[in-house]
Amino acid sequence: xxxxQAENLSKVFRIPHKDPGVAGxxxxxxxxxxxxxxxxxxxSFSVEPGEIVGYIGVNGAGKSTTIKMLxxxxxxxxxxxxxxxxxxxxxxVANARDIGVVFGQRSQLWWDLAFIESLNLVxxxxxxxxxxxxxxxxxxxxxxxxxxxLRVPIRNMSLGxxxxxxxxxxLIHAPRIVYLDEPTIGLDLIVKERIREFIKQQNRAAxxxxxxxxxxxxxxxxLCPRVIIIDxxxxxxDGPISTIKARFGKYREITFETLGxxxxxxxxxxxxxVGAEPRKLTLRFDRTLTTASQVAQAVMNAIEVKDFxxxxxxxxxxxxxxxxxxxxxxxxx
Amino acid sequence: MRRYLTLYxxxxxxxxxxxxxxxxxxxxxxxxxxILQIAGLLTIWVVMGQIPDLNGWGFDEVLLxxxxxxxxKSINHMxxxxxxxxxxxxxRSGQFDRFLxxxxxxxxxxxADRFCHDGIGNFLVGAALVAKSTASLGIAWTPFNALYLAxxxxxxxxxxxxxxxxxxxxxxxxxxxxxxxQVIFNTHEFAQYPLTIYHRGIQILLTWVLPxxxxxxxxxxxxxxxxxxxxxxxxPVVALALLVIxxxxxxxxxxxxxxxxx
Ligand SMILES: Nc1ncnc2c1ncn2[C@@H]1O[C@H](COP(=O)(O)OP(=O)(O)O)[C@@H](O)[C@H]1O
Ligand SMILES: [Mg+2]
Numbered sequence: 242x243x244x245x246q247a248e249n250l251s252k253v254f255r256i257p258h259k260d261p262g263v264a265g266x267x268x269x270x271x272x273x274x275x276x277x278x279x280x281x282x283x284x285s286f287s288v289e290p291g292e293i294v295g296y297i298g299v300n301g302a303g304k305s306t307t308i309k310m311l312x313x314x315x316x317x318x319x320x321x322x323x324x325x326x327x328x329x330x331x332x333x334v335a336n337a338r339d340i341g342v343v344f345g346q347r348s349q350l351w352w353d354l355a356f357i358e359s360l361n362l363v364x365x366x367x368x369x370x371x372x373x374x375x376x377x378x379x380x381x382x383x384x385x386x387x388x389x390x391l392r393v394p395i396r397n398m399s400l401g402x403x404x405x406x407x408x409x410x411x412l413i414h415a416p417r418i419v420y421l422d423e424p425t426i427g428l429d430l431i432v433k434e435r436i437r438e439f440i441k442q443q444n445r446a447a448x449x450x451x452x453x454x455x456x457x458x459x460x461x462x463x464l465c466p467r468v469i470i471i472d473x474x475x476x477x478x479d480g481p482i483s484t485i486k487a488r489f490g491k492y493r494e495i496t497f498e499t500l501g502x503x504x505x506x507x508x509x510x511x512x513x514x515v516g517a518e519p520r521k522l523t524l525r526f527d528r529t530l531t532t533a534s535q536v537a538q539a540v541m542n543a544i545e546v547k548d549f550x551x552x553x554x555x556x557x558x559x560x561x562x563x564x565x566x567x568x569x570x571x572x573x574x
Numbered sequence: 575m576r577r578y579l580t581l582y583x584x585x586x587x588x589x590x591x592x593x594x595x596x597x598x599x600x601x602x603x604x605x606x607x608x609i610l611q612i613a614g615l616l617t618i619w620v621v622m623g624q625i626p627d628l629n630g631w632g633f634d635e636v637l638l639x640x641x642x643x644x645x646x647k648s649i650n651h652m653x654x655x656x657x658x659x660x661x662x663x664x665x666r667s668g669q670f671d672r673f674l675x676x677x678x679x680x681x682x683x684x685x686a687d688r689f690c691h692d693g694i695g696n697f698l699v700g701a702a703l704v705a706k707s708t709a710s711l712g713i714a715w716t717p718f719n720a721l722y723l724a725x726x727x728x729x730x731x732x733x734x735x736x737x738x739x740x741x742x743x744x745x746x747x748x749x750x751x752x753x754x755x756q757v758i759f760n761t762h763e764f765a766q767y768p769l770t771i772y773h774r775g776i777q778i779l780l781t782w783v784l785p786x787x788x789x790x791x792x793x794x795x796x797x798x799x800x801x802x803x804x805x806x807x808x809x810p811v812v813a814l815a816l817l818v819i820x821x822x823x824x825x826x827x828x829x830x831x832x833x834x835x836x
Pocket of ligand 1: 254256278279298301302305307834
């Protein structure tokens, strides 16, 4: 039974069109004209309980708008969405009890209140039973290292501290689904790492379903076995991260450490030189044209090789290829 | 209902914790309204010093009208000030989204989010004016009169809140509702004085269209023994009806909420 089911989900914003100047303002009042902005265009997918799904796309692709429809904030223009068997917009309050939402840089906590006071208030709003509240608070305080933050008002926190506080507040009612809209934006590596670890742990221990939008491919590689890629509001890929890597990462890089002069080696067919130093040679080859062993053999026949290593394509270059139009028609994994 | 009351109390406690932290801010806010009120009162005092009565209403009688509407307005000020700021501090900043993913009514959340202490000053001024004028006019504080006053003030507060709620709803289309709210809200100034001094059109406006008069002139007339017929009793009825209408309008607007682009 899917926990989230989106069918042909679309959102069209009607933006009032204004001509410049006073005359334009008058015209806008007398005969308003609207421009339609299609932010999300016929997206369908479903998510099983306990999954972590990465929802990715460039700026303006429609990620946040999708999240807003899934959480019940916005009503879809077309199509429908079911979360835990409910319509999240019509049954917003019931839905709200079961979900947690983090909006990137926007805090849900009260700016001037000490963090613990904010947290108490959130727990009251969600009617978290006191015993459970205490237990979760202790647990989060440990994994997110909140101890010394509890008495600090949000306004005095660094970006990373704010995000840790935000995550604790979002999960304090033990939601079954969390939506994280760019949770690691602007954070340094150590904080990112801790946050990823926390998300992973929540998913493992509590079976929390996670939908994550991000720009950070590190988030995706570490957290999301499955990704949904959207572009200009439309779904262009939905499947395992390994499949896109295999399909789009048709290049491999192979690096040789040589004993003799590396430049003496002729370039094997299907490969090209990416980097050449006196004792080091890096080649890139197309896996559809040749194989690693063919390339390696050709090089080894020419010169003495001390060591060599093969690198996976990194996701960044793969995603770049996809946005660059490498994906004309949707792929099925 | 019980849950919302406890929650409101909890929001209020947190709010006062913040206010205590900014004690100076609190005092300035609460007293600035008193100073503003004194400026308004000086006007009445000067005008009434020139003429013995305003269309048959003496100084203390005018003060009673003025005091009643000040009390009603202070209720709106204390408990519903976020209806003013909904545009820039909630909708445009995206904070309103947050209310929609919490398991409580978003309007309740909006109002509970900020009790406005500036309104306390208004409340004190209004209470002082009513106390002073009733004392001077010899209106006894019988249980009946006290109850009547309380109902009148609460109804008046509800009328202010309902009208502000209707105008605040425009935020869902134009993302900044202050100009609309301002225009409607400002008409209450007419109702700071006895309505009989105005042209008939304005009287009708303030009785039947934007019924601010029901928060001041009519209850004051009743307490002073001036004949206003059934209108002396209409405030709670109109207030209730207006609240229901305003809430419906709000719900209609909420369906058109489309958030911000960022
Ligand atoms: N409330 C809104 N009104 C008008 N246009 C919007 C609104 N929200 C988003 N958009 C537009 O819809 C598109 C998708 O936005 P969004 O979902 O925020 O993208 P992402 O989160 O992927 O960056 C953008 O072009 C954005 O400008
Ligand atoms: Mg976004």
